[in-house]
Amino acid sequence: MVLKSRSAMSLFACFMFLFGQGFLSLSHAEEIHGTAANDDIIVTPATDCDGIIAYAGDDTVTVSAGAEVSAVSNDAYDSSADAAATAIDTGTGNDSVQNNGTVSADAGTEVYAADVSGDASGIISLDASAASTATATGIDAGGDSDTVFSTNPITALATALAEVVNIGLQLADATVVMAGVEAQATAVGIDAGDSGTEDPDEANTIVSTGPITATATSTAAPSIANIQMYDFATASAQHESTATALGILGGGGADGITTSGPIEATASSTGDSISVEGNLVDAGVADSGIETTATATALSGLAGSDLISNTGTLTASATANAEDISIN
Numbered sequence: 001m002v003l004k005s006r007s008a009m010s011l012f013a014c015f016m017f018l019f020g021q022g023f024l025s026l027s028h029a030e031e032i033h034g035t036a037a038n039d040d041i042i043v044t045p046a047t048d049c050d051g052i053i054a055y056a057g058d059d060t061v062t063v064s065a066g067a068e069v070s071a072v073s074n075d076a077y078d079s080s081a082d083a084a085a086t087a088i089d090t091g092t093g094n095d096s097v098q099n100n101g102t103v104s105a106d107a108g109t110e111v112y113a114a115d116v117s118g119d120a121s122g123i124i125s126l127d128a129s130a131a132s133t134a135t136a137t138g139i140d141a142g143g144d145s146d147t148v149f150s151t152n153p154i155t156a157l158a159t160a161l162a163e164v165v166n167i168g169l170q171l172a173d174a175t176v177v178m179a180g181v182e183a184q185a186t187a188v189g190i191d192a193g194d195s196g197t198e199d200p201d202e203a204n205t206i207v208s209t210g211p212i213t214a215t216a217t218s219t220a221a222p223s224i225a226n227i228q229m230y231d232f233a234t235a236s237a238q239h240e241s242t243a244t245a246l247g248i249l250g251g252g253g254a255d256g257i258t259t260s261g262p263i264e265a266t267a268s269s270t271g272d273s274i275s276v277e278g279n280l281v282d283a284g285v286a287d288s289g290i291e292t293t294a295t296a297t298a299l300s301g302l303a304g305s306d307l308i309s310n311t312g313t314l315t316a317s318a319t320a321n322a323e324d325i326s327i328n
Contacts, residue, residue: 005295021179034059034246038093043067043101054090060098064150067101073136081109087154092143099139099150099210107136108159111181130181132162137188138212145195145202150261152210160185160243163221180238183218188246189263195253196307216243220271220290240292243267244265247314250301257301257308257328264315269294271322294318 006070032041034054045066052061052069064070073085085107087095111132111225138154162181194203199316220241247263271290298314 010061018187018262034091043069045101046214051086052097053086053087054088056092057201058091059095061090061095062098063088063101063103063152065100066196068233069101069103071105071136073106076110078112079129081111081131082136082244083107083109083134085219086137086140088139089137090140090146094107094145095141096147097139097149099143099148099154100152103138103150104155104157104188105138106152106157109134109161114326126231129191130162130164132160132181132183132209132218134158134184135186136216137191138214139190140188140193141191141204142193143195145197145204146192147205148190149194149206150190150210150212154189154208154210154212156187156189156214156244158185158187158216160218161221163218165177169225180240181220182240182242183220184233184240184242185218186244186246187214187216187265187267188249189214189265190247191249191251192255195251195255195304198254200254200256200305200307203248203256203305204246205253206250206257206259208259208261208263210261212247213267214245214247215269216245216270216294216296218243218270220292239271241269241271241290241292243269243294243318243319243320245296245316245318246300247298248300248315249297250304250306250308252302253304255301255304255308257299257310259299259310259314260312262313264297264299265298265317267294267296267318269320285319290322292320292322294320 017069031051034050037054037293038057039054039059045064048068051071069087071085071087073081073083075081085103085105087103102312109132111130135158136158138156160183162183197205220239245265245267247265269292271292296316296318298316
């Protein structure tokens with residue numbers, strides 16, 4: 001096992017026993033790392049950590065009552081950003097997760113593409129596009145046959161923002177300019193992964209009595225282009241915004257899913273205004289558009305043979321908006 005702690009006090013409060021399998025108890029750790037062997041990882045009451053990665057092997061992860069596992073990942077850049085946060089990742093193997101505490105994952109990305117202006121004539125290609133991707137997963141049980149029991153809250157929040165602004169260019173002689181943006185946000189409460197079998201005796205098993213919330217928000221923000229184009233010059237200002245929220249995802253193969261707690265999946269996708277102004281001479285091409293997609297699913301067995309029983313409340317809300325597109 002590997003335990004990384006933020007302070008000497010945390011180290012003092014942590015102890016570890018290894019009896020063929022690993023056992024961890026801690027007050028606070030940045031992240032708990034298992035081994036490739038079969039691990040037992042326990043987050044004890046009144047303690048917290050910034051994520052659990054168990055790797056391969058048949059692992060057992062327990063989040064005790066009053067304990068918290070919270071993973072946060074943020075990224076910001078001027079052309080592309082990618083953030084992924086997983087609170088509990090058991091990897092491959094026949095794993096077991098018991099959540100009696102609080103599990104949360106929060107991933108956020110922001111991209112602001114730099115302004116572009118000037119003369120771009122000649123046989124050149126100029127890319128002023130931006131891509132922003134955020135993925136948050138509460139519990140990822142990985143491949144093989146896994147068991148997840150949860151009595152307490154699981155929350156996944158993913159937020160992706162991408163923006164390009166103020167592009168003014170003189171284009172000529174087969175110049176190609178890309179100025180589109182792409183924002184993609186995915187939030188999953190529990191992902192059981194692919195069990196790899198259709199045998200119900202070896203199926204993934206998910207039992208949830210606590211609340212699960214998955215929220216994904218993607219935004220492709222406004223861009224303004226003033227372009228003079230001559231002689232087959234091409235300009236593209238395509239925007240894409242995609243938000244996907246999944247409360248429970250059974251994965252491929254056989255799954256057995258039983259839920260009685262509330263599950264809420266919310267996806268919101270927004271593509272804001274685009275304005276392209278310019279003169280087109282000699283077959284210059286201007287391509288400007290926007291596509292927004294929002295998908296929300298509270299409970300899905302995905303592919304394979306699944307047995308699903310729900311006595312709780314399932315709520316799925318998806319909203320996609322595209323606004324104010326003008327080309328002059």
